[in-house]
Amino acid sequence: MDTPAVPMPKDERERQILDRLTVIRDNLLLLKRDRTKYIRSQDVMTLYDQLVEQVKQLNEIRKGEHQGENRLDKVLESCFQLISLFFMTIGRTTEAPAAYALTSTIKRLLDHLAEARLFSSKDLDSISNTLGKLDDILKNAESKHSPYLVELLAKREALCKSMLDNLRKQLDQLDEPLQAVYEKLISIIRSMSLANTKAKFSTSEVQKLKAKLKEIDDSMVDGKFVDGEGKELRGSGLVSDLLKRCLKWSDIVLERQGEIPEAFRDKYNVLINIRNELEKISITQAWSLRETDLYDFQRELDKIDESRVDGNFLDQDGKPAELYVQRTLLYLIRRSYGYIYYLMISSEPVSEALLPIYNQLQTLKRCLIEVKNSGGVSSVRELYPYSMKLNSIDNMRVDGKFMVGNDIPEGQGSVSELLAECFDLNYELRVAAEEREESAKTPDDQQESEQGSA
Template sequence: MSAPVAQEELPILEAVINIRNRLTALKKNRGDFIKPADVNQLYQAVVKQVTRLNEVRDDHTTYNNRLDTTLADVFNLLSLFFLTIGRTRECPATYSQIASMRQILIHMDESGVYNESDLAPFHRRLAELRNIVQHDMESGKHPPAMTKLLERQLNECENLLRKLQDSLAVLSPELIPIHERLVNIRRQLVALAAKETAREVAYANAYAAKVEDLKGKGSASSTESEASESDSRTPTRESTPKPDGHREKDGRESKDGKELRVKAELKPIQEELRKIDSKRVDGKFLGPGGTVPASQAICSSLLEECFEIVQEIRAQDESKNVASSLRPIYDRLSEIRKELEQLVLTRRWSLRETDLWNYSLSLQEIDKMRVDGKFVDAEGNRPEGQYVLLYLLRRCYGLIYRLLSSSEPVSEELMPIANKLSTVKKCLNEVLKYGGPFSPRDLYPYQLALHQIDSMRKDGKFVGVDGTVPEGQGIVMAHLNECHELLEMLKESMDDAEEEEYVDEDDYDFNDPSDDEEDEE
């Protein structure tokens, strides 16, 4: 439970809540592009309140009250705004990425399922984010209050990462391959459990829809005549649900078919687990010469957990993949995951980084429902389906982090132009790759597209609706110049082909009498 807010901090809390409301209202406005001036104004207001807060607080004391949680929300949302307007290389934009990374690292530490290759990308990304913060700190582009906060956040992430790295350091070299394989197997098992649950939900929904449809047909026929009503009560091949062992037309799988498929997918995984288990002697993995390497507990516990997940998957029937008390959480996580995966595919055209705020809030609310790392029901019990829910939760966190990390330093106002240029460049590269012959008509659509984009510039720059110069000019201009270069290369190849054809015609002398004599012969 958070501590109460001190009396001297109440005016700051009120101001921060007001800023959060203004940010939320700005986020909801989809009619206009987000203006950098509006974002900068709110950013300066936040910095002012943080400066006031630093004056009344002790640097050596850790605080956690409503003001801190509200400030975290404001910084997270403000960070998404900086990403949206294309200022990705400035320290405020790093806050949401650091927060997302910290959440993933906490879950990795909790699960204990990771290896060196999983940690390497976080090391690289942390170094990149620290360089951004240090550059702004040295240049004085952002106030010390902001850079100091981000330094603290980065240090927390690095401490978490170091903790994970240290736990892997105790692994003896002989056990590293076994540990990495067990980590991958566990991920396969949890993904399989989640896939089975998704199938069962889909089958259940399809079956319920079919039953409702049959009921509707039966009630409609009953209004026509009493005879048809009696017929509708008579079991028929169409109206009677098929017994297990068959597959419905709507794709609902029978119990026997499901069991066979699950066994087929589980069999190679089980065989590999048994093969790994057979390497143990008296419950311990042995090294060269029969020695017992250190860090047995890590690999053994991971192996036992894999066997437990296998048993759980095998024991679950159609209705028990996720307990009914946890089904609302499962449905919500599945919906979030589906929407985030769609955004990963279409982010260049449809993503506004501030949209990720709602997903982050939903995941935080679901995460807070856990007790000692597990989801519980109203009676405090831990129902079936924990692995599936944790897999979906961590998958959603990973997708958000992926979307944040892939954000380009281009304002949303210039993103349509950047996307169009990217498409034109891709087409020109394909045309150049496969060669001609070309005609001016073939290249006309590309010339027209580039001419339209060129005409949008004023004094060599793309200008926003409000007359400002949006972020991302360099990237867009680089794409535009590259497209022009590719187009010129295609024109040159077209001219070369015409010259060769002209030379071939000149080689033939139409007045040469020897040609006529040869023809007569």
């Protein structure tokens, strides 16, 4: 879509579909950019139905045969990516279309983990759990969504699972005591790469991390990791190689101190800005994220990632970047994809129209749990602010539903369930406070109370 190197379709019928898909994509982009109103389900579903119709026609033309990728495939991929993010934005996170963008990001992450040979069991566990949830979504998708989309997602998921299994096998080569050492080394090298890309380089921070590497190095016996009986642990060579890579990287980082050559500074600055923006969003995502915003970040990252030749970044003269530049740029790309993945799996099953209410309830729930865990309240009066806020939210409902104008946004069940949980917590705290007040009364107080009620 962005490059003339991708040829136009030769078949006239495909060209017509390309024209219609381009219109759909442009309408999706216009809808994404409109911040004056929230995104409505009916607007998204109209464009989704149009997209599915074009896919159906394309399948009839190709009949399972495809002579290489052309411009149509690129535009189709953009349409699916956008529709997927729209489904997250309107709160339909458990439906098949929402899984498309997630599988794209997981595939990117797995490619990078395999390329860098730097990953922990925590990385793999998180991706494995997400793929397990996608499994459940796809099982229930066939009756609701396009068979083409379901089949496409199933293939993408199977590919991701296969890649995940290959990475898991590498970690399975390590004896249990070495797995902890390996995890520690991964954590150190990532911390070092983070320190290397901070606005102000800290030599002392990197030196402390290098000292931890030296401690691990000193624990080896004759260059090997051994057990209590002096026997070499399985996977010793793998961890030893990683330790050498970490030590070499620490020396390079201390020598370069975050200085990037002019030839790659523009690319570096773009990646730093993307990383910093995504980091900021990840901290405030409950209040500031519209999932469709992730599309622009993904496009920019994909473009930079795909500009590599044989895995290397090239300068304007076609010369490959040195190791320091190469690793620094790749770290920023991987870190950014990691943030996108986190933001996607954190997406709430609630329309952005209801997110302000949902987020208020999330905050109320956290506060009430905190009050409960710290021993409750000493009097019912202390619960008045919580009760008033809950009642004001409850009174916003019309016939049991949260309305925005004449629309009933997605996520009614999630918001109502959260509201009920908050009311239950508030009730528990009130009962406990009343019991505490009752037990604190003196016999004379209780007698006066009984006489008053009589």
